[in-house]
Amino acid sequence: MRGDNLRYKLLAVACAISLYLMYGRTVEAPMTYASLSAPVRPINVPRGLEVSSLPAVVVTVQGPKSAIDEILRRPDKGAAELDATVDLSGRGPGSHTLPVSAVVKKPLNAVSGAPPFATVTLEAVRERRLPVEVAPQGSVAPGYRWESTDVTPNTALVRGAGSLVEQVTRLEARVPVRGAAGDVERDAVIQALDSRDEPVPRVAIIPSQVVVHVRIARVPQYKVAPIVLRWAGRPAPGFMVASVILDPVAVTVSGSDRALGNVQAVATEPVNLSGATSTIIQEVRLLPPEGIKLVSDEKARVKVFLTRESLGTP
Numbered sequence: 001m002r003g004d005n006l007r008y009k010l011l012a013v014a015c016a017i018s019l020y021l022m023y024g025r026t027v028e029a030p031m032t033y034a035s036l037s038a039p040v041r042p043i044n045v046p047r048g049l050e051v052s053s054l055p056a057v058v059v060t061v062q063g064p065k066s067a068i069d070e071i072l073r074r075p076d077k078g079a080a081e082l083d084a085t086v087d088l089s090g091r092g093p094g095s096h097t098l099p100v101s102a103v104v105k106k107p108l109n110a111v112s113g114a115p116p117f118a119t120v121t122l123e124a125v126r127e128r129r130l131p132v133e134v135a136p137q138g139s140v141a142p143g144y145r146w147e148s149t150d151v152t153p154n155t156a157l158v159r160g161a162g163s164l165v166e167q168v169t170r171l172e173a174r175v176p177v178r179g180a181a182g183d184v185e186r187d188a189v190i191q192a193l194d195s196r197d198e199p200v201p202r203v204a205i206i207p208s209q210v211v212v213h214v215r216i217a218r219v220p221q222y223k224v225a226p227i228v229l230r231w232a233g234r235p236a237p238g239f240m241v242a243s244v245i246l247d248p249v250a251v252t253v254s255g256s257d258r259a260l261g262n263v264q265a266v267a268t269e270p271v272n273l274s275g276a277t278s279t280i281i282q283e284v285r286l287l288p289p290e291g292i293k294l295v296s297d298e299k300a301r302v303k304v305f306l307t308r309e310s311l312g313t314p
Contacts (some may be wrong), residue, residue, distance in 0.1 A: 032065040033111065034072060038082040040100055040118045044089040051202060052161035053121035057084045057100050063108035071108075081105045086118055095121045123161035131155050132171045132190055134212050138178025146177060147217040151210050156190055160203035167200045168192045175212045184214040220254035220293070227251055227286065227300050228265040233274030235306055241273070242307035251286060252296035259291035266292075268300055280304040 039056045059082055061068075071078040083103045088096070097119045104110050134149040151173065158168050173188035187209050192200045227246055235241065251266050268284040283299045 030065045031062055032068055033060060033062050034068045034078065035060050036071075036078040036082045036104070038079040038084050040120065041083065041085045042088050042120060043085050044087050046088065046091060046122070048125055049091075049093060049122045050125050050161040050164075051088075051120055052123045052163050053095070053119070054202070055118050055120075057102065057116040057118055059084065059102045059104065059116065060111040061104050061108040062111055067107055081108060084116075084118075086120055088120065088122065091122055093122050093124060095119055121161075123163060125159065126162040126165040127157055127159045128165055128168065129155050129157050130168065130171045132173055132210050134188075134214070135172050135174045136177040136214055137174050138176055140177050140216055141179050141181040143219055144181055144216050145219050147215045149175075149215070150213040152213075153207070153210060156210070157206040158192055158203055159206060164200055164203050167194045168203060169195045171205065173210050173212055175214055177214055177216065180214075180216050183216055184212075186212060188212045221257055221260055222252055222254050222295065223260045223263060224250050224252050225263050226265045228267050229284075229302060229304075230267050230270045231273050231304070232270040233272055235273050235276045238309055239277055239306045240309050242305045244305070245303040247301045248297055251294060251300075253288055253292045254295050255292045259289070263289060263292055266294075268302065271302055271304060273304065276304075276306060278306060280306075 035058050037056050037058045040054055042051050042054065045051065061081075068078075071081055074080070081104055085101050085103075086098045087101070088098075097117055100116045100118050102110055102116065132151050132154055134151055136146050136149075140146055156171055158165050158171070170193055172191050172193055174191070175184060175186060175188050177184050188211075189209055190205045190207075192203050192205055194200050227249055229244055229246060246268075253260070253263060253266065255263075266286050266288050269287055271280060271282065271284060273280070281301075281303050283301050285299055286294055286297065288294055
């Protein structure tokens with residue numbers, strides 16, 4: 001009986017060992033190395049100073065090949081996995097070469113070795129107030145145009161290291177207006193740009209956003225119409241109109257398609273010829289039809305030459 005129990009016990013131990021060998025062993029993932037680059041993050045920046053020059057550091061890491069392959073496929077090439085800091089406590093203006101503390105996220109591990117160093121430049125803080133310019137992005141709907149903009153507030157404060165603030169030539173708020181057929185109002189982030197229209201890094205803009213109102217207006221249709229002189233009364237007995245000179249002879253008008261289609265000419269206000277015996281020279285207002293606006297001129301200069309009926313010449 002005891003022999004049978006021993007046999008069963010040995011069989012149970014053998015089964016346990018077999019199950020462990022089959023399922024209990026962990027297959028280790030293949031490991032590999034990679035170099036990650038990330039900008040240095042300054043900490044404990046002294047009051048009244050700002051960083052103007054800040055490099056990136058490269059740290060060698062080790063981790064599972066699958067994890068590293070996935071990280072390196074990202075747009076930042078793994079920079080988000082690395083937190084590289086440099087402590088600026090007690091430092092004054094100027095350049096400082098300091099050790100970098102590099103921490104990587106799991107499952108990666110930094111490969112031990114000499115800590116990287118970075119040279120960081122500190123400068124006194126400077127502030128400048130500049131106007132905010134609006135830059136509409138895209139084209140409005142056909143038949144419309146960007147007419148004007150309002151910005152609230154219309155200025156912003158640029159703050160940072162002196163040399164960086166000096167590079168800022170203008171502040172720009174970009175507003176998309178693509179396809180707009182009416183006014184656009186929205187919040188817009190302000191960008192600090194240099195003389196080449198490149199963004200200036202590491203400067204603070206206060207406030208960082210503005211409210212922009214873009215007025216979109218319909219583009220009026222145009223037409224050039226001749227000017228027709230109107231007059232009232234008759235010259236003195238024995239006189240008649242010999243010739244008329246108009247300057248200009250045509251005027252540009254705008255309006256709806258229908259209104260423009262009905263315009264054949266634009267008349268002047270009447271020139272009074274009653275009892276005239278000599279040349280009449282005067283400026284007269286132009287009187288466009290209803291629904292039509294004058295664009296190029298509002299008045300015309302008129303010369304009316306008279307002649308004696310018996311002579312037939314001016």
